[in-house]
Each structure stands twice: as structure tokens, then as C-alpha cells.
Amino acid sequence: MKTMQKGFTLIELMIVVAIIAILAAIAIPQYQNYITKAQFSETQTIADGLKTPIVEYYNQTGQCPNNGQGGISLDTSYFGKYVATATTSGGGGPCVITMTFKPSGSVSSPLVGQSVTFTGTNNGGTFSWVCADAALDQKYKPAACN
Numbered sequence: 067m068k069t070m071q072k073g074f075t076l077i078e079l080m081i082v083v084a085i086i087a088i089l090a091a092i093a094i095p096q097y098q099n100y101i102t103k104a105q106f107s108e109t110q111t112i113a114d115g116l117k118t119p120i121v122e123y124y125n126q127t128g129q130c131p132n133n134g135q136g137g138i139s140l141d142t143s144y145f146g147k148y149v150a151t152a153t154t155s156g157g158g159g160p161c162v163i164t165m166t167f168k169p170s171g172s173v174s175s176p177l178v179g180q181s182v183t184f185t186g187t188n189n190g191g192t193f194s195w196v197c198a199d200a201a202l203d204q205k206y207k208p209a210a211c212n
Contacts, residue, residue: 102174102206105148106182109165110197110210112144112152113184120154120161120186121193130156130186148173161186161193176206 116138123129123136131138132155138144144152150168154161163184167177182199197211 098174099205102176103208105167105174105177106202106206106211107208108146108148109182109184110208112146112149112165113163113195113197116144116152116154116163117184117186117193117195120163124161124188124193129158130154130161132157148177156186160188176203182211 119136119138120131123131123138127136133153135154138154148167149165151166153164155164156162163186164181165184166181167173167179169179180199180202182197182202184195184197186193186195197207199207199211
């Protein structure tokens with residue numbers, strides 16, 4: 067006489083759990099890399115907001131603004147959910163924007179306390195900007211900062 071199987075066997079359940087564990091082991095690190103890249107991109111957004119007033123100040127004075135010069139109010143305007151501070155410097159040389167990530171909290175662990183610099187150079191009427199961060203692993207940087 068045939069008996070009808072009702073439900074799943076223990077081995078079938080164990081196989082399903084093993085498959086889910088393997089998928090999670092692959093997906094979680096990739097998701098963490100994605101989150102770090104997304105948080106890093108906030109620096110580019112904030113830097114874009116600073117580039118225009120810096121270039122305008124440079125065109126008027128021939129020098130790069132330091133903190134607070136040229137109407138750039140860094141302490142109130144240029145920070146974000148992950149970026150704690152933004153500073154400008156340069157004087158007569160290349161213009162430098164330095165962003166520092168927050169020391170803890172909502173920031174991904176590879177970014178905690180790290181700094182990113184955007185260096186702008188006058189090329190005879192146009193500015194070119196280069197993003198750099200020596201301490202951060204290359205896999206977390208967007209293509210614009212490689």
C-alpha cells in the first residue's frame with residue numbers, strides 16, 4: 067500500500083537552509099560594498115556645490131579661497147549625512163576641498179574618519195578637478211576618484 071508524503075523531510079529542509087546561507091554569504095559583503103560606495107558619493111555632491119563659488123572667487127582674485135572667504139560658509143552649509151566637515155584652502159596654488167567623514171554612527175566602517183580631497187587646477191580659464199583618497203580601498207571609490 068502506498069503512503070502519501072505529507073510535508074518536507076528533514077534533509078530537504080536542510081538543503082534549503084544551506085542554499086539560503088550560501089546566497090547570504092555572497093550577498094551581504096556585496097551589499098556592504100554598495101553602501102560604502104553610495105556614502106562616498108556624498109562627497110562628490112557636496113564638492114560640486116563648492117566648486118562654482120571657488121572658481122568664481124579665483125576668477126575675481128586670482129587666488130583660491132580659504133575657509134570663510136568668498137562668501138563660502140562652510141560651517142553651516144557644506145556637510146551631509148555622512149560628511150562631517152568640508153574645508154577649502156589653496157591660496158595662490160591649486161584649490162583644495164577637503165571632506166572628512168563622520169567619526170561614527172551612520173557611516174560605513176571603511177569610511178569612518180577618512181578624508182577625501184578634491185584638487186582644482188586652473189588650466190588657462192578652465193578648472194579641472196581631481197578626487198583623491200590614499201587611505202581608502204580602491205573598490206569603494208567611484209570611477210571619478212580612481
